Amino acid sequence: MSMEEQATVGSWSGEVRRAVEAILMVAIDPVPANLLAQLLEVSTKIIEGECEALAAEFEAENRGFVLVRVAGGYRFQSHPDQGPWVERFVLEGQSSRLTAAALETLAIVAYKQPVSRAQVSAIRGVDVDGVIRTLQQRGYIDEISRDPGPGNAVMFGTTQEFLERMGLDVLDDLPPLGDFVPGPEVVEALERGLRSDPEVATAEASSDGAPSESPEG
C-alpha cells in the first residue's frame, strides 16, 4: 500500500500530512525526511514540502508547539516562548526519582552492556524506548557501539557520568553478581533480542503494541 494508492486524489496531500504528524508525534528522535519518504512511499521532496506546510500551519494557528527541522530530521517540540511554563513543569510537575522499572532498565544496561533496546525490552517484557530515552538524556547511558549483524542495532552502555553518580571508579566496582544464573525465559528473551532476523522483528513489532513503561512518576 502506498499513499498514492490509498488516498483519493483530492486528499492525497492531506493523507501524507496526517501520517507525518502521527509519526513525528510518537518519534523519540528527529526523523529524517528520507526515512519518512521511504516509509510513506513518496519522494523526499514531497515530505519536505508537507513538513514546511505543516510548520507554517502550526505557526499561523499560534500553537504552543512547533514543527522544526533539527539534527537532520523533523520533530515536534514546545514553542520557544512557552519555555517558562515548561520549566515550571520540569521543576514542579515531575518526579525526581527513578521508578523501580526504570532502575531495572538501568541495571540491565549496566550489567549487560553493550546491549540493544530490543534486548532490554525482551528481558523486561515491555517497550523500553521512553525509559532508554530518559536515561540517555540524563547522561546515564549512551550509544557505545553498533551491532555488527543485520539491522545494525544501536548498543547501549553506561557513561562516565553514571560511574561518577554511583560513586564508582570503574564498572568492575559494581557489586558482583556471584553465581547468579538467569532463568531459562531470560536466556530465551536475550536470544530473541539478539536474533537479528528482520522479518521476525517486523512481525513482532506489528502485532498489537507492546506495553511501554514510563521512567518517572
Place this chain on the structure above:
Amino acid sequence: MSMEEQATVGSWSGEVRRAVEAILMVAIDPVPANLLAQLLEVSTKIIEGECEALAAEFEAENRGFVLVRVAGGYRFQSHPDQGPWVERFVLEGQSSRLTAAALETLAIVAYKQPVSRAQVSAIRGVDVDGVIRTLQQRGYIDEISRDPGPGNAVMFGTTQEFLERMGLDVLDDLPPLGDFVPGPEVVEALERGLRSDPEVATAEASSDGAPSESPEG
C-alpha cells in the same frame, strides 16, 4: 506570574491552550488536569474545558494526532487510523501480546481488586502465580495492600499503566461486570449439563411431553 497577569484579556484562553500544548509535548506520562491547573494557576475546570476544546480542534482539523484523556491525565498520541503508518516506523520494540490466561487473570484483578493470589486462583481453578508475576513485571498490576486477616495475603490491583494500555481514563470506564454475567440460556445449558435428577433423565430419554420453559424453539 499567572496566566491572568501574563495574557491580555482577549487571548487569555488561547494562552492556557498554548501552555497546555507545550507541556504535553514534553511530557512522557499523561499529565493530570489538576497538575496543569496548579502549574498554570487556573482552575481544574478551566483546564478540562481547554483540553476538551483542543481535542475537538485537532479532531476538526483532521490531524494525524489526537489529544486524549487517559489514566487520569491528558496526553498526545497518534491518531488510531494512522496505526498502520506508525507501525511501519516503530519497528523496534518487543511485542507482548497477552495470552488468554493473562487476560482472564487481568480481568479478575481489574474487577475484583483488591484481590489476593488465592482468590484469583480459586476463580480460575488453576495456579496463577506465574501469570500474576508476569502481569506485575509488565506493570499492569501491582500489590496495593495487605489483607488484614490472618496470613496478611498480598492484595493486587491494577495500575495507571493498565489504564493507559486499555485506553481508559478511570477504572469506572470499564464496562460493568454485570454485562458479562452469562444469560439464562448459558445458565440453563450449564444446569442441564450437570443435572443429576434421575426423573428428568428419564423424561429426557423418553422425551415425553415438551418442556414448557425450554429455551430452544
Place this chain on the structure above:
Amino acid sequence: MTPVYEGPFELLLNLILKEEVELYEVSLSTIVDRFLVEMEQLEDLDLELATEFLLIASILVELKTRRLLPGRDRLDLDEEFGLWEQRDLLLARLLECKTFKDAAVVLRGLAASAAMSWPRRSGLEERFLGMAPDLLEGVTADDLHDAFLRAMAPRPSVHVDTEHIAPIRVSVADAVVALVSEIPRSGSVTFRHLTRSLVDRIEIVVRFLAVLELYKQGVVEIDQLGAFGDIHVGWRPGADPSDVDLVDAYEG
C-alpha cells in the same frame, strides 16, 4: 497435544457449552466421559492442577452415578444435600469463570484498539535537560545490583494452593419455617414463586430441600406438569402448620 486447557473449569465449560448447540443432546454421561478422556490426555499435569481436575471429576462422576441410581427414596437427604451443594458450587464457579472469560474478551478488544495509538514519549528538549532533577539521587550501586537481580529473576515455581470458595451456610430448618408461614396462606404456589426473592442458587437448593421435607412430613402436595414445568406446591387440606417438625438435624 490436545488443546491446552488452563484448568478444569475451562475444560468443563467448554464441554458443556459446546453441547449447547444441541440442547436436548446435553447429557451428563457424555460430559463426564469426555472430561475423563480429556484429563487422561493432559500431559505435564502438575500435582496441584491434577488435584483440581480430580476434584471436579469426582463431583461429576458422583452426579452421574446418582443419575443412574434407581429409587431415589432410599437416598439419604443429608447425602443428597451435600451432592446438590457440590453441584451448585460447581455451577456457581463455572458461571464465574465464564463471566471473567467474557470480560477478558472485552479487555482484549480495549487493548487492541488502544494499541492503534502510540503515545508521545519524546520527553524533554535539550534546553530543559539541565534543570531536570537528578534521577539517581540516593541510588546506590547495591540498589542497582538488586534491581538487576529483580529484572532477571525467573518466574516463581508453582506453589500449592488449596483455597476454595467457602460454601454459603444456609439452613433447611430456616427454610422450612419460612415455607410454613407462606404456603398455608397462599393455598397453592409454584416453586418459582417461593424462590422469587432468592439470589444465591444454594438458597434455592435449600428451599427445595425444605419443600421435600414438608412433602415427606405429609403437609404439602407437590405437582409438576411435565419435565421442566413449574412445580406446584400446595398445602394439604387439614394439615396443621404447628405440627411440622423443624428438622434441626438438617441445619447447615
